[in-house]
Each structure stands twice: as C-alpha cells, then as structure tokens.
Amino acid sequence: MQTTLENATFNASLRPITVAPGNRTATVRFVPAPTSKYESVRHQIDVRVSAVTPSVTIHSATRSAQFNDTVVVHGHVSANNTSLAAVPVQVTIDETRIGTVRTNSTGEFTVRKRFPASIPNGTRTITVAVSQMNTSVRQTTHEQSLHVDPTPTQLTLTTTQQNQTVVTVSGRLTTTTGTALPDRPVALSVGDSASVTVRTDEDGRINATLSLPTGLDSSSLPFVSTQLTVTGQYAASGTNLQSITQTATLTYTPPPSQSLRHTGYAGLAVLVLSGAVVAWRRRAATPDALNSDSSATTNSDSAITADVLTDLSPSAILDRARTAQTDGRTTAAVRLSYVALRHEYVDTFDLNPALTHWELYRTLDTELDPSAHEFLYELTAAYERATYTERPEPLPDSDIETILTRLEDQID
Incomplete structure (x- = not known):
C-alpha cells in the first residue's frame, strides 16, 4: 500500500516471491478514503518476473x-x-x-x-x-x-519358570539414561535353543513365554537343579543406538523321576514277598557296609534299623559322608548322607527306627514341607540305587556336593 505525494505521484516496488517467472500482469488500484469525493479506479500493466537464486x-x-x-x-x-x-x-x-x-x-x-x-x-x-x-x-x-555419536543402551531380563516346560522372560530396553526404546526387536533364547524375537512395547518392555529345551530331566538325581542361561539380544543395525546382549540365569527344577518312584514301590513289594532278603538288608545297613563302595546283589527295599550308627550323631555321620566324597567313594557318600538325614528325622519326629526307608518317607508326608519331602524322596531313591543295585552308577561329584550342601544347612 502506497500513499500519493503532494503532486499526486507515487513510487511502488514489488518483489513477487510466490509468482512463477515469466510475463505477468500487475494491477494498480486507487483506493480512496471513505469520505473522499473520488471514486476507486484500477490500472493494469505488463511486467516481466525473473527468478533469483537466494x-x-x-x-x-x-x-x-x-x-x-x-x-x-x-x-x-x-x-x-x-x-x-x-x-x-x-x-x-x-x-x-x-x-x-x-x-x-x-x-x-x-x-x-x-x-x-x-x-x-x-x-x-x-x-x-x-x-x-x-x-x-x-x-x-x-x-x-x-x-x-552412538547411544549406549541397557537391557534388563527377569526369568521365571512357570512349569516343567515353560519359562517367562520379562525385561526392558532403554538408553543408559533411562529413555524407553519402543518397537525394537529383541531376540530371546534359552540355552542353545533357537531364538524367539519379540518387540518392545511403548515403554520399552518385553514379556515373552519360551519353551524350555527338551531332555533337561535326565539327571540321575532329579532334585538337583540345572542352571540355564537365558539370552536377550538387541541388534541395533542401521541406527545410532548401540547393540546389546544381556543374559540371566534360570535355575531349572526338573520334575520328580516317575521311573524312580516306580522302582521304589516295586522294591517295597519285593521286600514283602521275600523274607530272606531282610537278613541281608540288615547286613547292608551296618556301618562297614555303609562306608563301603561294594555293590549289593539285590534290588530289594531295605530298612535302616535303630542299631545302625546309633553311637554317632547325624552331624557326625554327615562328616563321614563328606570324607567319603573327598576320598572319591561316591556310593558310600550317598548311603551315609541318607543315614544322616534319616537319623535327624527319627530323632526330631520321634519315629520308629525300624521303619523301612520308604515307610519313613510316607510317614513324613504330612510333617515336612513340599520341598523337604521331595528332597527326602530323591535322596531315598538315590540311597536305594546305591545300596541295592548290583553295579550302581557313580553319581557326579557335583550332585554329591549338592546333597551334602543341603544336608549341612538342614542338620545342626
């Protein structure tokens, strides 16, 4: 908008930014004041618009x-x-x-x-x-x-065993300053199993259910837990985020061995049918037999009577078991471990010392918490194999160590 000078002339310049270059028509319009006696008028002229480089x-x-x-x-x-x-x-x-x-x-x-x-x-x-x-x-x-600059990331993992075949994995992917990283792929795997890829939610969190590898319950002592590694991996290719791999340890607890349960009760049936085995059983339960790694020649169930190592406390018997382990006599270590725990329970619950080992197990069904009762079952089964199997297969030293460590926590 321009205002005319005293001589009714004006000068105006136009810089058309949004107009395409080329020949164009410019319009000049006179707009009088509302109280003016003059009328509005307009005039058009041809102009040339040229492009400029800014x-x-x-x-x-x-x-x-x-x-x-x-x-x-x-x-x-x-x-x-x-x-x-x-x-x-x-x-x-x-x-x-x-x-x-x-x-x-x-x-x-x-x-x-x-x-x-x-x-x-x-x-x-x-x-x-x-x-x-x-x-x-x-x-x-x-x-x-x-x-x-690359941005460091962090990945947290938490694992929970839901049952004997499934584990849940939860966690969160963020920068090291705590900024959530949503919609990012995280590959999860258990042990050497194939990975499963999940994506983080809007808060950078993951929650997945994974199948455990097969063949995990083949231990000779099923109550011995297995340490499994759960791995989470974020591959940040094509971004300015840093890749990260995180692991968490899952303590896998396998199910009780059904085959061992069948063996235990089958042995009890053999005991009922064979009175002659009882005499041999008492011989096998003597201190010399317990400290020996010689193999028994029958699969019968066996009783540990009150006269077995009665002069020793459970902790003293446990010391003998530890010595047997140190000497490499694993079978004797298993036998002595069972006797130590048996004496502990007989004294604690005022039980009949003449109970067979499976009778003792069933008697304590309502006295022990599930974990302790399951431990007694597995140790009883291991004792039976060590005592009444013709050529018992030695247990790994790590399994013996697990047994002794738990007994040391349990026996004063």
Missing part, C-alpha cells in the same frame, strides 16, 4: 548429537541483499527430514527437533533447502556436517 546462511546448528538430543538449526534466507519472508525452508539430515518452516518477516528461520534413532552414527550432513517450486525464488541448498 542465499541461505546457517547462523548456528548443532555440531554433534545422540538419540533424543534436541537438534537446532537457525539461519537466514535472502536475495540481492534483501531478506525473503514466507519462504519455505526444509531441513534434512542425510535422507531424514527434520522439519519444514517458513522464514519470518526478516527472512530468518529456526528448526528444533528431537534427534531420531534412525540416523546411523558417524559423520552426517545437515542440508537446508529452499524448496519452493514454480516461483521466482529458485531452489537452493546449504550444507553443514553433523557428527552423530
């Missing part, structure tokens, strides 16, 4: 960034030493668009954006582009380098 200047920009940092780019657009207002400016880092704004009345612009994880670490390029098509302002760009 100058883009970056006054300041972020030089280095990590994931979730605020990236700021501030600059100015001008042409022929004149600031260009309302010009659209697009800022990208490599191929990723960071933001699009228009210059203000002084030709300046500012873009602020949280740095995304999708831009890989390393040296990248910030590009500021004047991107208006079919206008008198030509497209032009200005570039500046940006160093992207």
Whole structure:
C-alpha cells in the first residue's frame, strides 16, 4: 500500500516471491478514503518476473548429537541483499527430514527437533533447502556436517519358570539414561535353543513365554537343579543406538523321576514277598557296609534299623559322608548322607527306627514341607540305587556336593 505525494505521484516496488517467472500482469488500484469525493479506479500493466537464486546462511546448528538430543538449526534466507519472508525452508539430515518452516518477516528461520534413532552414527550432513517450486525464488541448498555419536543402551531380563516346560522372560530396553526404546526387536533364547524375537512395547518392555529345551530331566538325581542361561539380544543395525546382549540365569527344577518312584514301590513289594532278603538288608545297613563302595546283589527295599550308627550323631555321620566324597567313594557318600538325614528325622519326629526307608518317607508326608519331602524322596531313591543295585552308577561329584550342601544347612 502506497500513499500519493503532494503532486499526486507515487513510487511502488514489488518483489513477487510466490509468482512463477515469466510475463505477468500487475494491477494498480486507487483506493480512496471513505469520505473522499473520488471514486476507486484500477490500472493494469505488463511486467516481466525473473527468478533469483537466494542465499541461505546457517547462523548456528548443532555440531554433534545422540538419540533424543534436541537438534537446532537457525539461519537466514535472502536475495540481492534483501531478506525473503514466507519462504519455505526444509531441513534434512542425510535422507531424514527434520522439519519444514517458513522464514519470518526478516527472512530468518529456526528448526528444533528431537534427534531420531534412525540416523546411523558417524559423520552426517545437515542440508537446508529452499524448496519452493514454480516461483521466482529458485531452489537452493546449504550444507553443514553433523557428527552423530552412538547411544549406549541397557537391557534388563527377569526369568521365571512357570512349569516343567515353560519359562517367562520379562525385561526392558532403554538408553543408559533411562529413555524407553519402543518397537525394537529383541531376540530371546534359552540355552542353545533357537531364538524367539519379540518387540518392545511403548515403554520399552518385553514379556515373552519360551519353551524350555527338551531332555533337561535326565539327571540321575532329579532334585538337583540345572542352571540355564537365558539370552536377550538387541541388534541395533542401521541406527545410532548401540547393540546389546544381556543374559540371566534360570535355575531349572526338573520334575520328580516317575521311573524312580516306580522302582521304589516295586522294591517295597519285593521286600514283602521275600523274607530272606531282610537278613541281608540288615547286613547292608551296618556301618562297614555303609562306608563301603561294594555293590549289593539285590534290588530289594531295605530298612535302616535303630542299631545302625546309633553311637554317632547325624552331624557326625554327615562328616563321614563328606570324607567319603573327598576320598572319591561316591556310593558310600550317598548311603551315609541318607543315614544322616534319616537319623535327624527319627530323632526330631520321634519315629520308629525300624521303619523301612520308604515307610519313613510316607510317614513324613504330612510333617515336612513340599520341598523337604521331595528332597527326602530323591535322596531315598538315590540311597536305594546305591545300596541295592548290583553295579550302581557313580553319581557326579557335583550332585554329591549338592546333597551334602543341603544336608549341612538342614542338620545342626
């Protein structure tokens, strides 16, 4: 809008930014004041619009960034030493668009954006582009380098055995500063089994159910727990996040061996049918037999009578079991371990010392908590194999150590 001078003349200049270059028609209109006696009038003239190449200047920009940092780019657009207002400016880092704004009345612009994880670490390029098509302002760009630093991550894992075949795995993937990483793939595996890939939720959390590897309950002592490694892996390829692998230990508790239960009760039936075995049983339960690694010649059930090591306390018998383990006499260590626990229970619950080992087990069904009762069952079964199997297979030293450690915690 221009106002005429005293001599009714005026001078006006027009810088058409949004008009396409070429021959155009300009309209000049006289707009009188509401109280004027003059009428409105307009006049059209032919003009030639030429395109200009603007100058883009970056006054300041972020030089280095990590994931979730605020990236700021501030600059100015001008042409022929004149600031260009309302010009659209697009800022990208490599191929990723960071933001699009228009210059203000002084030709300046500012873009602020949280740095995304999708831009890989390393040296990248910030590009500021004047991107208006079919206008008198030509497209032009200005570039500046940006160093992207890798962002450390952390992965937590928690494992819970649900039953004998299934384990649940939960956890969370974040940066080391605690920023959640949603919709990220995490590969989970148990032991050497094939991995299962899950994606984090909006809070970076995972929750998955995995099948346990088969063949885990083949231990000669089923109550002996197995340590399994659960692995979680986040592969951050194509991002500025760091990959991470985390492990958690799962203590796998296998089910009771049904075959051993059948063996135990079958042995009891043999005892009922064979009175002659009782005499041999008493011989096998003597202190010399218990300290020996010689094998028995029958599969009969056997009683540990009151006269077996009655002069020793349960802890003293346990010391003998530990000595047998140290000497490599694993069969004797199993026998003595059972006798120590048996004496402990006979004294504690005032039981009949003449009970057979399976009678003792059934008698304590309501006296012991499930864990202690299961331990008694497995130790009884191991004792039976060690005493009445013709050639008992020696237990691994680690299994013997597990037995003795638990007994040491249980027997004063």
